[in-house]
Amino acid sequence: MTQTSNISRRRRTKQAKGGADYEAKRAELLRIAAELFxxxxFQSTRLLDIxxxxxxxxxxVYYYVGSKEELFHETVEGVLDANIAVAQQxxxxxxxxxxERLKKIFVSLMISYEDNYPATFVYIQEQMHQVAADETAWAQDIMKKTRQFDQILIGFIGDAIAQGDLRGDIPVRLVExxxxxxxxxxxxxxxxxxxxxxxxVAESFWSIFIGGMVPARADA
Structure with a gap:
């Protein structure tokens, strides 16, 4: 227990001091962990494997991260925070x-998935359904941010319908x-x-979507 506490204390010290080499190694561990997951x-991968x-x-490894869960959590939350930031902008x-906002966030999400692959794959494939049932502080924070992001998307769709750029005869949630x-x-x-x-991929999907979502014209 004492040895673990000492390592944790040293890790916090290193994190506080930062430094390019330290951050680069942590980023490498995040990438390697995602690939192994x-x-x-996720369940079969050990911190020793990483x-x-x-x-x-x-x-x-313990000087950089406390557990495989920490590696995974940091990646997922970082991606979600970045997507919310794009939406706010x-x-x-x-x-x-x-x-236009709706299209930009749609394309941005697919690019984000690609840029953060395979961590995003692991989250969707293995963990996403577990987070909703998880009562940890981290899981609850993720769900709160997910609901926040969802409301932003619903807002974009609702506004696009109100402005006449999307059909208004389909429920907003179904459109989303x-x-x-x-x-x-x-x-x-x-x-x-x-x-x-x-x-x-996103541009092609958008073309398919918008082709069926343009409002019907009176002269059609």
Whole structure:
């Protein structure tokens, strides 16, 4: 127990001091962990496996991270925070119509999935359904942020309908499920570097979506 406490104290000291080398090593561990979680499954992957893949012994890893859960949590929360930040920036851009905000966040989400792969894959494939039932502080915070992001998306869709850029005869929630459900399913087949880019996928999906969502014209 004393040894563990000492390591934890030293880790906090290193985190406080920061430094490029320390942050680079943590980023490498995050990347390696995500790859192993995808290959072996989150539950089957040990911190020792991550240490060995990084060329470190287990004791050294503890200077950078306290558990495999910490590695996973940090990646997921970082991605979610970044997506919310993008959405907030779109809200503050008064030059955009709601339909433009909706498209930009849609494309941004797919690019984010690609940029943060395979951590995003692991979250959707293995962990997303568990978070809702988890009562830890981290899980509750993730759910709070997820609901916040969901309300932003609903707002974009509702405003686009009010502005006449989307049909108004389909419930807003169903529109959201249809549009973003396309992205949620990509984890079953999309692999970065093989075929289309994330942006190309999102632009194609958007074209399919918008082609069926334009308001019916009186002269049609």
């Amino acid at each position: 995808k290959e072996q499954g 240490a060995q893949a990084a060329g470190l012994d287990r004791a050294t 779109l809200i503050e851009d008064d030059s955009l119509r709601a339909i 499920n249809a549009l973003f459900g396309m992205l949620n399913w990509t984890h079953r087949w999309f692999v970065p570097g093989k075929g289309m880019t994330g942006q190309q």
